[in-house]
Amino acid sequence: MGFEKFGRKSFTSATKIAKFVDFLNEGKIMGTLCKKCGARYFPPRADCANCFSSDMDWFEMPKKGKLETFTVAYYAPYGFEMDCPYGMGVVDYGNNLKLFARISKGLKLEELKNDMEVTVKPVRYEDGQIAFEITKE
Amino acid sequence: MPKDVAVIGVGQSYFVRGYEGSIRELAFEAYREAAQDAGITSKDVDASIICSAPEYDKQRSPAGVIAEYLGLIPQPTMYVETVCSSSTTGVRIAYGLIKSGLHDIVAVIGFQKMSEITSAESQERMGRGADIQWESPFGTMMPAYYALYAQAYMAKNGLTLDDLMQVRIKSATYGQINERAVYRRPVTPEDFDPNNPNAKLAQIVSWPLRVGDACANADGSSCVILASAEKAKAISKKPVWILGIGAASESVNMASRPDFSKGLRVAYIAAQKAYKMAGITPKDVKVAEVHDCFTIAEIMAYEALGFAPPGEGKQLIRERATYKEGPIPVNVDGGLLSKGHPIGATGGSQIRTIVLQLRGEAGAMQVPGEPDIGLVHNIGGVGLYGNVIIFGR
Numbered sequence: 001m002g003f004e005k006f007g008r009k010s011f012t013s014a015t016k017i018a019k020f021v022d023f024l025n026e027g028k029i030m031g032t033l034c035k036k037c038g039a040r041y042f043p044p045r046a047d048c049a050n051c052f053s054s055d056m057d058w059f060e061m062p063k064k065g066k067l068e069t070f071t072v073a074y075y076a077p078y079g080f081e082m083d084c085p086y087g088m089g090v091v092d093y094g095n096n097l098k099l100f101a102r103i104s105k106g107l108k109l110e111e112l113k114n115d116m117e118v119t120v121k122p123v124r125y126e127d128g129q130i131a132f133e134i135t136k137e
Numbered sequence: 138m139p140k141d142v143a144v145i146g147v148g149q150s151y152f153v154r155g156y157e158g159s160i161r162e163l164a165f166e167a168y169r170e171a172a173q174d175a176g177i178t179s180k181d182v183d184a185s186i187i188c189s190a191p192e193y194d195k196q197r198s199p200a201g202v203i204a205e206y207l208g209l210i211p212q213p214t215m216y217v218e219t220v221c222s223s224s225t226t227g228v229r230i231a232y233g234l235i236k237s238g239l240h241d242i243v244a245v246i247g248f249q250k251m252s253e254i255t256s257a258e259s260q261e262r263m264g265r266g267a268d269i270q271w272e273s274p275f276g277t278m279m280p281a282y283y284a285l286y287a288q289a290y291m292a293k294n295g296l297t298l299d300d301l302m303q304v305r306i307k308s309a310t311y312g313q314i315n316e317r318a319v320y321r322r323p324v325t326p327e328d329f330d331p332n333n334p335n336a337k338l339a340q341i342v343s344w345p346l347r348v349g350d351a352c353a354n355a356d357g358s359s360c361v362i363l364a365s366a367e368k369a370k371a372i373s374k375k376p377v378w379i380l381g382i383g384a385a386s387e388s389v390n391m392a393s394r395p396d397f398s399k400g401l402r403v404a405y406i407a408a409q410k411a412y413k414m415a416g417i418t419p420k421d422v423k424v425a426e427v428h429d430c431f432t433i434a435e436i437m438a439y440e441a442l443g444f445a446p447p448g449e450g451k452q453l454i455r456e457r458a459t460y461k462e463g464p465i466p467v468n469v470d471g472g473l474l475s476k477g478h479p480i481g482a483t484g485g486s487q488i489r490t491i492v493l494q495l496r497g498e499a500g501a502m503q504v505p506g507e508p509d510i511g512l513v514h515n516i517g518g519v520g521l522y523g524n525v526i527i528f529g530r
């Protein structure tokens with residue numbers, strides 16, 4: 001399976017880290033770790049900009065992080081209107097590891113607070129697309 | 138304080154909705170004004186740099202088409218792009234070309250005809266302005282990205298929605314007196330009243346940002362003509378010198394960004410470089426143009442540029458310090474919020490405003506006290522690219 005399954009709507013089909021989507025199907029959100037210099041990347045990368053190695057391992061992202069910032073969009077770009085309104089946010093795991101995603105529909109704007117503990121889970125859409133989203137539990 | 142490269146001519150078109158002409162005709166308006174301002178003809182120009190954001194253009198590789206229409210062939214021409222900061226990046230390239238001795242006079246022309254494509258097309262392309270592999274698939278857009286910065290910044294620093302509204306009210310004050318601006322109407326607190334169903338500016342685009350917090354789309358063009366010291370002194374009665382020029386870039390992905398509550402890192406880095414090169418401090422700046430694509434961006438810019446300490450940008454707007462009569466006037470031409478934001482033309486238009494201010498030719502918008510040093514802060518994307526340029530007489 002290629003990367004075109006990633007997200008509400010994908011704009012990328014060929015990428016060397018397409019395996020990310022297979023992991024997502026197994027319920028895992030994975031980043032990459034450079035075997036040579038130990039640099040960790042999320043979103044995952046096939047190549048290390050630090051030491052130029054392409055010898056990478058996968059690692060699973062931490063279970064818990066803190067919501068650094070968030071928004072709720074009331075307008076959407078073409079192709080996303082059906083989901084409006086939807087939240088988006090940045091999760092900070094510490095150690096320079098962060099993640100950007102949509103926020104689960106189950107989490108209302110009034111409930112969102114900076115630095116609240118959150119987790120990130122895979123989410124499957126009716127049309128077969130798969131992504132990950134920020135949730136409370 | 139280097140005085141190696143000067144601005145000898147500036148021009149811009151009216152910023153409008155739905156320009157009735159082609160992109161080459163739009164570019165001509167700004168270029169003619171700048172060339173006449175400099176007192177030169179196209180034969181005197183050694184090279185041209187054409188700048189726009191290509192997602193809005195139907196014409197591929199517009200440099201050749203525009204250079205021909207402006208009478209700038211067979212001289213070298215090229216296309217430079219960093220989205221919303223394209224034309225200040227063009228000026229950066231021109232600075233290098235002149236300083237190296239390769240060229241003596243370079244014209245930088247920025248343009249954007251945002252109405253060139255339909256709004257459906259524009260919406261679709263807008264979604265691809267971000268990281269198309271990792272972020273566009275979530276349905277991101279510019280207001281949502283700036284909202285991420287606004288939310289974190291406001292929560293940490295006690296900036297309020299009313300403060301943001303005051304930024305918009307200030308920009309509208311000057312949009313009214315700038316005949317080239319697209320948004321000429323005044324803005325009052327009633328326009329932001331969430332209980333008033335007719336208050337369009339109060340509608341939320343992406344929490345916490347409202348329609349009124351966002352800049353006005355426009356069609357427009359700008360032109361900056363730069364020259365070497367020797368040529369500038371020979372040609373120009375009032376050359377305006379580039380004293381400092383700083384630039385930086387940032388990760389496109391939000392997951393790799395530093396602390397959102399602190400604003401845009403590119404602006405801090407570019408400002409630091411520009412100040413160092415010019416050998417001045419923020420206190421020396423008498424008038425500034427900042428990239429207020431959203432109200433929050435102006436507040437963050439106050440801090441990145443050192444006009445206010447970190448977290449204290451709100452005081453400047455509360456004390457009206459950035460109005461024309463204040464200690465550090467900012468965006469007294471209406472800014473992107475009211476003058477309009479024709480992407481590729483914006484940086485050149487900001488430079489034009491500062492050049493006119495330093496020459497004492499800004500008319501109704503002129504800040505008092507004969508300003509001698511001015512600054513331009515122009516940001517591409519959501520802090521993806523940043524240019525800060527310091528000008529002096």
Ligand SMILES: [Zn+2]
Pocket residue numbers: 034035036037038039048049050051052053
């Ligand atoms: Zn490495």
